[in-house]
């Protein structure tokens with residue numbers, strides 16, 4: 001059941017989106033998010049929608065994977081929609097019953113907020129689906145490199161991030177195993193009151209922490225025995241180099257922002 | 265009626281993603297009450313996936329699992345009941361202990377069954393007895409135990425539910441010979457005391473030859489062969505094609521035979537080899553020839 005959380009998971013592939021320079025992809029994601037928040041009106045949203053759809057198609061990510069990715073935030077989307085429908089009050093009243101007032105503006109708002117949220121999530125998925133965590137942190141490290149001048153430990157931060165990303169799937173898998181073992185002994189995580197279910201979580205956390213510490217310890221030993229000593233003098237196996245397609249992608253991203261601003 | 269039965273059981277992991285993987289495919293399998301069954305197969309052949317279906321932890325992608333003739337996913341309450349009747353000990357179960365004392369950990373299952381405190385205690389003590397855990401260990405934190413003791417505590421946690429079918433996934437992996445023997449004896453004792461069915465996944469061929477009634481071989485997610493240990497281990501070529509092999513002693517006996525000793529073909533355990541060699545020695549004492557071709561070296 002936890003396997004359904006695909007957040008931060010990488011789907012290997014060889015499409016054009018996969019092959020883009022991770023730095024460019026990071027920039028494009030930033031551009032995309034900016035555009036999303038600048039977007040106003042149906043036309044702009046439709047344009048953003050087309051952009052997302054095109055990227056998904058290009059990177060060959062199936063609708064199944066997208067829906068699975070959206071599942072964990074479904075509740076948040078639902079709450080947003082409900083709040084907007086009932087609490088945003090505008091001019092045109094569509095329905096009025098006692099204290100319930102639904103207006104056209106409320107409905108519009110709900111629709112926009114929901115699509116904005118969905119597109120935001122899908123857009124960031126696109127980045128993690130098509131970029132391996134290693135490439136991602138590499139890209140981030142290089143983009144932030146100038147900050148080393150002001151003594152920020154960029155390499156160490158990037159290393160911490162890649163380790164964290166690397167261990168998300170492992171921890172999920174581990175949790176799944178522990179859940180299975182306890183379900184095999186009759187633990188019930190699915191039914192009962194909220195309090196009862198929350199209580200059932202406690203026995204999960206203990207073995208999970210223990211194994212996380214064990215893993216951290218093992219990893220530290222493994223890194224030390226391979227003489228890891230931080231960023232100083234470290235060279236890379238894969239040196240990032242932007243190519244023609246990367247610049248084209250960057251131009252398209254800039255173009256998108258311009259168009260969205262123009263549509264405001 | 266069969267105790268447990270599967271009908272064209274298939275499981276696909278991560279279907280609809282690039283990671284899609286058919287872990288088991290079209291498995292028809294059954295086990296009788298009181299049977300001791302061994303499951304073998306190369307790494308990744310789907311053994312763990314398969315046995316997780318037998319107590320309803322994983323839902324089949326297609327096909328059915330029947331417990332005493334009833335589909336275990338028929339209703340939620342029946343699935344849960346099945347979990348208590350089909351006890352499953354996972355691979356490396358020692359990482360899953362979590363309570364503050366060993367006693368509490370073993371009591372987790374019986375408590376979930378809704379038993380009274382005195383019943384729970386009785387179950388725990390009985391299970392600890394089967395697993396060979398002394399009273400002073402029960403008061404300790406599970407994290408203070410040795411690896412082998414942890415493993416036995418985890419097994420006790422499942423035995424405490426008094427399952428009718430006890431399934432163990434490589435219970436002896438990573439233990440020293442004595443730890444292995446102890447666990448196998450614990451399982452055997454439980455089986456004899458309760459007339460339970462036992463299904464054991466293992467890589468230890470000699471242990472299989474010694475204890476089990478029937479062996480099932482999985483390969484690439486399919487049920488490839490099944491039969492008594494003698495039937496299975498006599499098919500040396502088929503076994504090595506699946507990345508498996510007969511017990512070491514069988515191979516030793518075959519070599520000795522090739523060197524000229526008159527040994528029988530069906531030697532699957534060290535004991536059998538010893539007895540065969542003793543017999544050979546006695547017949548030698550009576551002046552009969554023990555070699556079929558003079559020239560080979562007699563190491564007996």
Ligand SMILES: Nc1ncnc2c1ncn2[C@@H]1O[C@H](COP(=O)(O)OP(=O)(O)OP(=O)(O)O)[C@@H](O)[C@H]1O
Pocket residue numbers: 277278285286287305306307308309310311312313314355
């Ligand atoms: N949760 C999962 N998600 C995706 N694939 C999985 C999952 N669990 C197992 N698999 C895959 O299914 C196949 C069968 O795995 P399984 O654990 O059943 O093998 P096994 O026979 O128990 O191996 P071993 O002897 O190493 O324990 C493997 O190829 C594995 O990679």
Ligand SMILES: [Mg+2]
Pocket residue numbers: 311312313355433
């Ligand atoms: Mg396994």
